[in-house]
């Protein structure tokens with residue numbers, strides 16, 4: 001049994017036309033008009049496939065086939081970043097729909113029911129992972145009133161406009177013992193599979209984050225009268241850290257270690273004053289918890305060394321601390337076997353971006369399959385995965401789901 005690749009292609013085209021931008025991308029921020037249209041479209045497709053359609057209190061959309069026992073779930077998200085691509089999220093939902101549809105059409109008997117899911121606001125118009133957090137019981141109700149989009153629109157008001165109560169979203173909680181497995185097919189969003197010429201990625205873990213806010217403090221002085229050697233220039237600490245931090249990660253990290261300094265603020269910010277204070281974000285990403293801890297510890301020591309070398313004081317606050325999530329060995333095994341049975345090359349790799357699978361993976365067995373992204377591009381209209389790669393990924397997903405639902 002194989003997926004109907006032409007039908008999957010038509011679904012991808014139809015969903016990709018919803019929220020299409022002038023640049024050929026897709027804008028479907030959560031709860032906007034395009035997202036609502038995509039939601040209605042998906043529910044219609046779920047109904048047309050003869051699946052039981054349901055929307056929970058967080059707006060997550062489900063399509064279920066057969067009842068009883070712990071469920072094998074498959075899915076991703078419908079929402080997109082502004083002017084993003086047509087594959088991110090959409091591929092996982094539509095390939096999942098195609099797989100459930102094919103298994104149903106063939107009348108295959110499985111021990112576990114199958115359930116398609118499209119999670120709400122994965123991309124984070126209102127902060128991210130709203131649907132999967134609610135579903136796994138990790139959405140904190142006291143934070144719901146604070147969730148806002150870039151225009152200041154509150155999640156509470158955005159959901160009220162479509163007749164939903166955001167404060168009721170924690171009711172979407174599902175007991176993890178009812179989840180046998182969750183599998184997400186996703187584009188890689190990076191260049192690794194394409195570079196290696198491998199069509200199937202078996203995701204080992206989803207990266208964790210340590211994001212520090214670092215403030216160096218020196219002394220504001222006259223830019224003309226203060227000799228170069230008498231300065232306590234806070235910007236020198238910041239630029240030195242950017243350079244040495246990069247060296248630290250290249251020397252002590254792995255191929256999947258990342259350091260990004262994306263924010264740099266200089267005070268007082270005048271051309272004729274020696275910088276008195278600099279603030280920067282220092283963000284580490286890594287798939288191994290142990291390596292992430294080691295890089296974070298080394299970075300803290302480096303920050304202190306840099307400050308003292310330039311005669312500065314420094315304070316470091318932790319802004320974000322998210323542990324890497326290893327994915328389930330059982331599901332990785334099923335994906336590998338499925339790829340082998342289909343004669344597709346595969347390789348293991350970490351997921352370097354956030355995904356619903358990392359949220360579900362904290363409470364239940366979760367797995368991810370990656371397919372290549374052309375030139376590693378995503379979150380852009382340039383996002384592209386070939387028909388052949390889509391078909392291969394969907395067929396691996398189909399076999400994986402059968403194995404998980406049979407055993």
Ligand SMILES: [Zn+2]
Pocket residue numbers: 077088089122186355
């Ligand atoms: Zn995604």
